Amino acid sequence: MDTRKTWPGAISAYLKHLRAAGRSPGTLRIHRYYLGLLRTIAPCPALVSTERLDTWLSEHEWQPETRRSAQGVASTFFKYLLAEEILKKDPTLGLAPVHVPDGVPHPAPESAVKHALANAPDRTALMIRFAAFCGLRACEIATLRGTDWDGELLRVKGKGGRVRVIPVQDKTLICELEQSPGWLFQGRIDGHLSAQYTAKLLGEYLPPGITGHALRHRFGTVAYRATHDLLAVGAVMGHAKTDTTKRYIQLDLDPLARAVQAAQI
Incomplete structure (x- = not known):
């Protein structure tokens, strides 16, 4: 029997396929995670x-974005099995698109950003600067290395493994990048912090109801108002x-x- 027709074999082959394509650890x-949930609905993928x-x-109380992510994982998984002739049909073809x-x-208010920078410990303050002044996601901040900085541009690996460059302007961030040859934020996940813990730290010194992700919205809003x-x-x-x-502006x-006012008589 082809072991790829079992859940463990199919998932293992699929993840190997993603690694070969250079997809990020995140x-x-x-x-x-989603395939671990998916495998509970049937004895085998077929x-x-x-x-x-x-x-x-429908049975999970997911937010629309999460539901769309789960459906997306299922879709790419079954398309892979179909392309490899492990399965003869793709059950995701009949799914309705998730409406988001x-x-x-x-955006985090400027007063909240200033308060957080003034009161947060040095390490957390650096994270806040990367989110608010460079627009980085928590998962991107968690995996920053000093070697990602070439003296002019910061190379950041984002979602889907896509790499972009950011001309960092903040002197505090530049100084830290130049002094840190390894991980900027060391932790237990392959030597660096997890995205979840980084997100928690980002929001720790912000007012109630304002998350660390609001710092990224702050960057988008301020950057667009300055450049259009x-x-x-x-x-x-x-x-x-x-x-x-x-959606960030x-x-x-x-x-x-x-x-x-111009439309008034």
Whole structure:
């Protein structure tokens, strides 16, 4: 029997395929997590049906973004099995696309950023600077190395293993990058901190209700107001589409008020 037709064999072959494609460890962990949940719905991959997938996706109390991620993992997994002729049909073809409502920008207020920088320990303050001043995600901050900095540009590996460059301007960050040959934030995950713990630290010194991710929204908002260049802001933030960048930008109310005022009689 082809062991790839069993859950352990199919998952192992699929993850090996992702590693060969250069997918990041974070991406592998996400796929492994969702496939661990998926394997509970049928004795083997061949017995997974569209109906069972619908039940699986609906029974979890997931946010729309999470539900879409789970469906995406299932889709790429079964497409791989089909391409390798491990299965003869793809049960995800009958799934309806997951609707994700447009996100509402929620940038951290400038007062909150200043308060956090003034009160956080040095290591956490550095994380806050990378999020608020460079637009980095928690998972990207967690895996920063001093060798990612070439004296002018910071190379950041983001979602999907895509690498982008950021011309860091903050002198404190530049100094730290130049003095740290290894991991900037050492921890227990292959020598560095986990993304989850980094996100927790980012939000620890912010006011209640404001998460570390709001620092990234703050960067998008401030950067766009200064440049009005969606492509440039999206490139720094690591977005493949400008529609994604738009969800991070809170429009300045002054131009909106002028637009409404101009229409008055």
